[in-house]
Amino acid sequence: MEALTHTDLQDAFKRKSLGEYHLPELEHVDWGVLDYLGWIHPTGHAGYVAMPIQKQVKGLVLKRMVNHGGRPRTHMCSWCHHVYRSRGTAMFSTIVEGSDGRRTIGNYICGNLDCSLRIRNLTSDPPTYLPETIHIDRKIVRLRIAVSAFMTRANLLSDLL
Numbered sequence: 685m686e687a688l689t690h691t692d693l694q695d696a697f698k699r700k701s702l703g704e705y706h707l708p709e710l711e712h713v714d715w716g717v718l719d720y721l722g723w724i725h726p727t728g729h730a731g732y733v734a735m736p737i738q739k740q741v742k743g744l745v746l747k748r749m750v751n752h753g754g755r756p757r758t759h760m761c762s763w764c765h766h767v768y769r770s771r772g773t774a775m776f777s778t779i780v781e782g783s784d785g786r787r788t789i790g791n792y793i794c795g796n797l798d799c800s801l802r803i804r805n806l807t808s809d810p811p812t813y814l815p816e817t818i819h820i821d822r823k824i825v826r827l828r829i830a831v832s833a834f835m836t837r838a839n840l841l842s843d844l845l
């Protein structure tokens with residue numbers, strides 16, 4: 685993806701109430717291996733996703749819930765389709781824009797919001813289960829479509845139509 689600046693991120697998230705919003709360090713980001721920029725709030729209770737769509741950077745603020753209790757289960761990231769044998773995903777949810785807080789949507793997504801590294805085999809902690817054999821280009825397209833579909837469901841893209 686193209687490199688983003690802090691100004692891009694502030695624009696992308698300008699309409700959200702971010703509370704203790706935490707901008708990531710951008711100096712050492714390797715943009716060439718990212719499809720979206722994702723980062724986790726230091727508390728672990730929130731995640732942020734920024735992705736350029738049709739020349740506008742769109743930002744998602746997500747509530748993040750990690751399942752610490754119970755038996756470890758197999759979970760697949762709904763964005764990049766990576767399968768974790770136990771922990772690795774988190775439930776990320778967001779309030780649908782314009783719903784006055786009445787509607788939320790959520791998905792199990794890679795808990796560190798590192799789908800781009802997962803599909804390129806650039807990270808293996810925690811390890812992945814059941815690796816896929818489809819070509820990286822198809823994984824990239826599928827990931828970008830999944831993130832934009834989530835943003836569409838969150839009503840973030842209506843001003844682009």
Ligand SMILES: [Zn+2]
Nearest residue numbers: 761764794799
């Ligand atoms: Zn993922």
